[in-house]
Amino acid sequence: MRLSKNILIAGEAGQGLVTVGMLLAKALVRSGYEVFVTQGYESRIRGGHNTFAVRTGLGPIRAGIRDVDLLIALNQESISLHREELTENALVLVDAEHEDQGATRDADQEAKKDRALRVPFAELAPQKVFHNIVALGVAARLLGLPENVITDLVRETFAKKETDVVEKNVNVLQAATAWAAEHSATFQPLPEPPKPAKRMVLNGNQAVALGALAAGTRFCAFYPMTPATGVALTLGAAAKDFGLVVEQAEDEIAAINMAIGASYAGAPALVPTSGGGFALMTEGISLAGMTETPLVLVLGQRPGPATGLPTRTEQGDLNLALYAGHGEFPRAILTPGSIEECFRLTHTAVDMAERSQGPVIVMTDQYLADTIQAIPPFDLEMLAEPSRPARTCDEPHAYKRYAFTEDGVSPRLLPGTGEHLVVLDSDEHTEDGHITEDLAIRKRMVEKRLGKERKLREAALAPTYIGDEQSDLLLICWGSTLGPADEAAEILRKEGCNVGLLHFRQVWPLRPEQFLERLRQARETVCVEGNATGQFAGLLRKDVGFSVSRSILRYDGLPFTAADILRELNIETGRAQESHEAMER
Amino acid sequence: MTTIEDFGEFETAWCPGCGNFSILKALKKALADSGLAPHQVLLVSGIGQAAKTPHYLRCNVFNGLHGRALPAATGAKLANPGLHVFVESGDGCSYGEGGNHFLAALRRNVDITMLVHDNQIYGLTKGQASPTTLHGQATKAQPQGAPSQAFNPVTVAVAMQAGFVARGFAGKPDHLADLIRQAHAFPGFALVDILQPCVSFNKVNTFAWYTERVWDIPEDHDPADWSQAMTLARQFGDRIPIGVIRRDESRPTFESHFPVLQEGPLFGRTPDRAKLTQLMESYM
Ligand SMILES: Cc1ncc(C[n+]2csc(CCOP(=O)(O)OP(=O)(O)O)c2C)c(N)n1
Ligand code: SF4
Numbered sequence: 001m002r003l004s005k006n007i008l009i010a011g012e013a014g015q016g017l018v019t020v021g022m023l024l025a026k027a028l029v030r031s032g033y034e035v036f037v038t039q040g041y042e043s044r045i046r047g048g049h050n051t052f053a054v055r056t057g058l059g060p061i062r063a064g065i066r067d068v069d070l071l072i073a074l075n076q077e078s079i080s081l082h083r084e085e086l087t088e089n090a091l092v093l094v095d096a097e098h099e100d101q102g103a104t105r106d107a108d109q110e111a112k113k114d115r116a117l118r119v120p121f122a123e124l125a126p127q128k129v130f131h132n133i134v135a136l137g138v139a140a141r142l143l144g145l146p147e148n149v150i151t152d153l154v155r156e157t158f159a160k161k162e163t164d165v166v167e168k169n170v171n172v173l174q175a176a177t178a179w180a181a182e183h184s185a186t187f188q189p190l191p192e193p194p195k196p197a198k199r200m201v202l203n204g205n206q207a208v209a210l211g212a213l214a215a216g217t218r219f220c221a222f223y224p225m226t227p228a229t230g231v232a233l234t235l236g237a238a239a240k241d242f243g244l245v246v247e248q249a250e251d252e253i254a255a256i257n258m259a260i261g262a263s264y265a266g267a268p269a270l271v272p273t274s275g276g277g278f279a280l281m282t283e284g285i286s287l288a289g290m291t292e293t294p295l296v297l298v299l300g301q302r303p304g305p306a307t308g309l310p311t312r313t314e315q316g317d318l319n320l321a322l323y324a325g326h327g328e329f330p331r332a333i334l335t336p337g338s339i340e341e342c343f344r345l346t347h348t349a350v351d352m353a354e355r356s357q358g359p360v361i362v363m364t365d366q367y368l369a370d371t372i373q374a375i376p377p378f379d380l381e382m383l384a385e386p387s388r389p390a391r392t393c394d395e396p397h398a399y400k401r402y403a404f405t406e407d408g409v410s411p412r413l414l415p416g417t418g419e420h421l422v423v424l425d426s427d428e429h430t431e432d433g434h435i436t437e438d439l440a441i442r443k444r445m446v447e448k449r450l451g452k453e454r455k456l457r458e459a460a461l462a463p464t465y466i467g468d469e470q471s472d473l474l475l476i477c478w479g480s481t482l483g484p485a486d487e488a489a490e491i492l493r494k495e496g497c498n499v500g501l502l503h504f505r506q507v508w509p510l511r512p513e514q515f516l517e518r519l520r521q522a523r524e525t526v527c528v529e530g531n532a533t534g535q536f537a538g539l540l541r542k543d544v545g546f547s548v549s550r551s552i553l554r555y556d557g558l559p560f561t562a563a564d565i566l567r568e569l570n571i572e573t574g575r576a577q578e579s580h581e582a583m584e585r
Numbered sequence: 586m587t588t589i590e591d592f593g594e595f596e597t598a599w600c601p602g603c604g605n606f607s608i609l610k611a612l613k614k615a616l617a618d619s620g621l622a623p624h625q626v627l628l629v630s631g632i633g634q635a636a637k638t639p640h641y642l643r644c645n646v647f648n649g650l651h652g653r654a655l656p657a658a659t660g661a662k663l664a665n666p667g668l669h670v671f672v673e674s675g676d677g678c679s680y681g682e683g684g685n686h687f688l689a690a691l692r693r694n695v696d697i698t699m700l701v702h703d704n705q706i707y708g709l710t711k712g713q714a715s716p717t718t719l720h721g722q723a724t725k726a727q728p729q730g731a732p733s734q735a736f737n738p739v740t741v742a743v744a745m746q747a748g749f750v751a752r753g754f755a756g757k758p759d760h761l762a763d764l765i766r767q768a769h770a771f772p773g774f775a776l777v778d779i780l781q782p783c784v785s786f787n788k789v790n791t792f793a794w795y796t797e798r799v800w801d802i803p804e805d806h807d808p809a810d811w812s813q814a815m816t817l818a819r820q821f822g823d824r825i826p827i828g829v830i831r832r833d834e835s836r837p838t839f840e841s842h843f844p845v846l847q848e849g850p851l852f853g854r855t856p857d858r859a860k861l862t863q864l865m866e867s868y869m
Pocket of ligand 2: 602
């Protein structure tokens with residue numbers, strides 16, 4: 001029997017499927033199950049086809065899955081679009097009153113296979129706004145969730161509204177649950193969960209924002225762009241309580257220059273954006289490099305070129321991040337693979353930016369930004385206090401912002417905190433920050449700036465390795481591909497293959513001592529990444545001199561699943577294993 | 586008390602006779618007259634001849650990218666409202682490359698003093714038309730004459746309800762110093778557009794050309810009256826009014842919208858773990 005079930009809520013934008021989905025996900029987590037939510041949406045506010053997939057069960061669950069066990073079809077199109085994904089014993093919730101010809105036909109077909117459950121939405125909730133809650137009540141009952149968990153959740157969610165609204169919701173919920181109790185026979189509920197522990201239910205963007213707050217970020221400027229906007233919104237909601245300024249700039253160029261200005265004056269600053277916005281920011285990244293100003297950028301990737309597929313996912317901007325900005329200057333690029341890492345690595349990024357006095361880029365993507373998982377509260381005690389600049393110095397009149405030092409890192413002071421003057425320049429400059437065309441100084445300044453890369457390299461986060469000491473097959477990935485690759489590796493291990501997984505949470509600068517031996521030892525190395533040209537495999541070739549045996553690439557706008565990776569591997573290894581059979585553990 | 590000498594004396598890279606020299610002199614005088622010490626002052630600039638000004642005086646300097654002085658200055662002012670922030674730049678920098686930021690700054694009303702050395706030409710890149718070059722004026726890059734209508738920054742600023750809008754002239758440094766002092770004292774965004782002869786590349790708008798045309802705004806002008814200010818702002822031709830065109834303190838500063846800034850600068854605050862724990866609980 002499968003240990004996880006995949007519940008797909010599908011419908012049009014504006015039907016409130018995220019609300020039902022979030023309530024369901026939270027109820028599952030509070031009942032003791034794991035969840036992994038993947039969202040799919042189109043670039044429109046109403047209509048279109050949106051999905052909210054909750055994969056749940058007893059853990060570990062590290063990625064989404066295509067197969068659907070319970071389809072909550074909020075409109076008729078949802079059935080025909082997802083029919084192919086339904087498992088043999090899947091159940092489809094449909095509105096009993098769908099009048100549409102197509103819907104009736106689709107529902108009838110499913111009914112023949114005993115897969116359709118016609119829910120009398122109108123009867124259970126006379127007002128259409130409550131149809132959400134009907135779907136929630138029925139689903140919760142089918143899955144076997146405790147009634148009080150879901151009732152409490154609905155009460156909490158609507159607590160801010162009038163009591164009347166709360167009661168109406170609860171009444172509808174109870175009616176739906178009661179109805180489902182009589183009609184749930186065909187669906188097998190989830191296995192008994194362990195005793196639930198308190199866990200947060202949050203997405204990648206929110207985890208990034210929490211990491212920034214924990215590290216003392218005080219300034220965020222942004223120009224809205226999917227999928228990164230959520231980072232700014234989360235910071236904006238926290239701004240008053242946490243003492244930071246969040247400003248929606250007139251464009252991305254303003255956003256990054258504002259952040260650099262703020263950082264210069266002492267506020268740890270962050271700018272979230274996506275590919276197109278990041279492209280506009282590149283001159284500013286170069287400015288942070290030249291002026292040696294700490295700056296954290298969050299690059300939430302989506303498919304390009306240009307506006308691409310605005311709401312889908314891809315890992316196509318690695319080369320952009322590596323080479324963004326003209327001239328030569330050091331940078332670090334961190335690539336979290338999970339919600340937990342979104343938090344931890346953003347915290348690290350703030351500190352790295354400060355220590356290297358320059359830009360640090362945190363790369364996520366739509367998949368990771370919108371993925372929702374249940375994780376234990378972050379251990380704040382474990383976090384190191386990020387480094388911060390001094391505010392005074394012994395000899396203020398002798399202070400030089402760009403003083404030559406052994407390791408290239410100059411003492412950083414803030415303007416206006418003492419008698420010293422802080423002079424910053426985008427032109428080549430002397431130790432005291434003034435424009436110079438002295439070519440000997442130019443050369444030394446270039447070396448000083450590049451010298452800081454050594455520091456970044458020494459502090460590089462080693463890739464995480466999962467597997468036996470020696471592996472026949474080594475899967476290599478970076479960023480959000482971790483979850484699906486990890487799941488695929490584990491399935492193969494259960495089949496008796498010796499599979500290792502190497503996940504890069506930092507892709508620049510690389511420190512070969514940390515992983516080169518492992519690459520060399522593996523019989524076969526397969527790089528799994530969400531782009532069409534194998535950008536990371538290319539980087540390994542160029543920077544480390546190692547060529548992977550092959551790449552598995554996906555670039556249709558959807559995230560990898562373990563099944564995708566297994567399917568591709570089977571072609572090579574000849575293991576005639578049906579991908580979704582492999583999922584049946 | 587600070588004096589002009591406190592702001593230092595530097596070697597410059599400007600052409601002899603350039604209007605920038607007297608603007609620099611006026612700026613130093615205004616800073617000293619305002620009683621500011623060098624370390625309290627932050628001069629932010631972009632790129633261009635005008636944008637080199639901050640390097641020619643002792644103070645904190647952020648010499649950033651072409652056209653991007655305003656966003657950088659905004660960020661710095663928000664991070665530390667205690668800094669006295671001045672933006673120094675040219676007409677190409679402020680109204681061309683940074684045009685969108687200029688409009689946004691007028692809307693935001695951050696407490697920044699913006700000084701534009703308006704020489705109606707690109708100086709540093711050797712003589713192309715700028716947004717304020719008069720329509721039809723021939724330049725090296727536009728030999729048939731500048732094809733676009735000139736931008737009138739003062740009219741735009743007044744139209745957008747900027748709180749303080751003035752026009753100065755490099756040929757009248759004492760008058761200019763007083764304008765800069767008033768602009769700095771104004772609580773909110775203050776623009777001083779300064780007529781600045783470029784002796785090398787602008788052979789039309791010379792010292793003589795400006796001197797012939799400028800006239801002091803009469804005492805009876807009421808800068809709080811928007812229509813009067815609009816009428817004056819639109820004058821740029823045979824007669825060019827200099828002085829304070831508009832002054833209105835009724836708009837709140839941008840900074841005042843952020844309650845967190847009432848506690849002072851954004852640096853030196855440690856992350857609040859108790860609040861973070863609470864925030865994490867809200868996700869459960
Ligand atoms: C992004 C960018 N584009 C172009 C330039 C080249 N550039 C430097 S200064 C300048 C124009 C300067 O004109 P203005 O702002 O009027 O200043 P002035 O030199 O006349 O004082 C240009 C186009 C640059 N440095 N950066
Ligand atoms: S080119 Fe024009 S603006 Fe530049 S220094 Fe020479 S005279 Fe002044």
